[in-house]
Amino acid sequence: MxxxxxxxxxxxxxxxxxxxxxxxxxxxxxxxxxxxxxxxxxxxxxxLPEVEIITTLSAAVGIDLGLKSFLATSNGESIDPPRFYRQAQDKLRRAQRAVARKKKGSNRRRKAVQHLAKLHQHIKNQRKDFHHKLTLSLVRQYGTIAHENLNIKGIARTSLAKSTHDVGWAQFLAILSYKAAEAGTSVIAIPANNTTQACSVCGALPVTPLTLKDRVYSCAHCHQVSDRDLNAARNVLRLGLSLQTLT
Incomplete structure (x- = not known):
């Protein structure tokens, strides 16, 4: 070199x-x-040399990953999902039809295939750029970041598959992990059990479990009312700090 x-x-x-x-x-x-x-x-x-992780309890945040909002923080911040794939669906559809109309083995088909591949690569690059910028913002603001240990492969096999692949949670968490290591930030993955269902104030579970359509969390025990994702992010932060104390 x-x-x-x-x-x-x-x-x-x-x-x-x-x-x-x-x-x-x-x-x-x-x-x-x-x-x-x-x-x-x-x-x-x-x-690369190892970076010492210095945890700061005063600069800790919990994040709740979702599809309605890409992530919600325990501080009340919400980031909308970019939906790069859905926005490009019309272009992809036209490019795929152009490939199908071309004769196999022809130069025109080869060029059409290359055009389609470039469209997919552009979407991939847009998503990665979004993840890089968001993770960089997080590690610059916080010394401890807690998130749910989601079963992403399981969610991707449901009716939410297209939206799950579009947001790219796995790539986001992978980038967050290595950027946090470079910045000396602690990242804690906590079990996802009941983070959405439990009240972040009193810990009580609702009599009727919340569905995806329920966007407001209302506790029947302590009467707390908050956004569903904000409530989940606060639960994630509380559990993350408790795990950090144990270690």
């Missing part, structure tokens, strides 16, 4: 365009490349 070129075994030196510089403390373990619809990308697998 010499500034503008990277050496690959059995290939030689290849000119590359750098999007970001590698950290000075990074130790490169492997270098590989893969083909994407917009060209070839070089991937560096690096070893």
């Amino acid at each position: 010499d500034g503008q070129r990277v050496y690959f075994q059995h290939v030689g030196k290849v000119k590359v365009k750098w999007h970001r510089c590698l950290p000075d403390t990074a130790i490169i373990n492997t270098v590989s490349f893969k083909r994407e619809p917009d060209g070839w990308h070089v991937i560096f697998s690096c070893e």
Whole structure:
């Protein structure tokens, strides 16, 4: 690797365009490349020094992931889901029809397939950019972040599959995890049992369980009334801090 070129075994030196510089403390373990619809990308697998995690109880937050709002925090903040896939459905539908109309093996079909792949890649990049910006904002504001340990694969097999894949919870949590490690922020995953159903003030469960249509939480015991997602985020924070104290 010499500034503008990277050496690959059995290939030689290849000119590359750098999007970001590698950290000075990074130790490169492997270098590989893969083909994407917009060209070839070089991937560096690096070893970085461990970052000491300094937890701050005064700067802790609980987040509740959902589909109505992408996430709600225990401080009352709500982030709307971007819905990149749903917004691009018309373009994708036209691109898929263009592929179907082309003769197999023809250059026109190859170009149509490439156009469709670029549309999917654009949606993927939009979603990843949204996740990166949101996780960066969280780790800059908070020293401790608690979230539910969701069964994402199980939810993706239900009627909510399209919306679940569109928000990309798994990618968001993965990015949050490594950004928190870099920033020295503690991330705590807590069991998702009853975080939505229990009252965040008194801990009582409702007589009739809440459904997805119920957006307001009203406790029959302590008479607390709040947004359903806010109530869940406060439960997540309380459980997260209790687990942090035990460890």
